[in-house]
Amino acid sequence: MAITLPLSNIGGRYFAMFLMTLGTYCAFNCNASHFFTPYMFPSSDSPRYRSGGIALAVFCVGTMCTALSIKFVLKKLNKKMRDLDENDEEYTGVLEGIPRGYVFST
Numbered sequence: 001m002a003i004t005l006p007l008s009n010i011g012g013r014y015f016a017m018f019l020m021t022l023g024t025y026c027a028f029n030c031n032a033s034h035f036f037t038p039y040m041f042p043s044s045d046s047p048r049y050r051s052g053g054i055a056l057a058v059f060c061v062g063t064m065c066t067a068l069s070i071k072f073v074l075k076k077l078n079k080k081m082r083d084l085d086e087n088d089e090e091y092t093g094v095l096e097g098i099p100r101g102y103v104f105s106t
Contacts, residue, residue, distance in 0.1 A: 003053045020056050074104040 005012045041052040077095065081102070084091060091098055 003048055003050050007047070020053065022060065071106050074106045078104055078106065 005016065007013075037052075040055050041049050045051055081091065081095060081098070084095070085100060091100075
């Protein structure tokens, strides 16, 4: 959003900066942001820093896709465990070792 707005739209760009900070936290989890930040925001890209903004947007989308994937996988496992519990069958495969009645939080 910040890279598509004109420089004269101060309010929109200010709001976009808040959204961009959310994308940086996916890299902080592995404490590696200090390695790539200088290369993604070179002073030659000033004042828009397109490459850095695009990279942060890609991280945000990747994080979102990963979270949604995990949610659907866990919902599928919950359904499988519920079906096995109703039929009084043993957990096998990836469910082996999980106690009966356990539910993954989705």
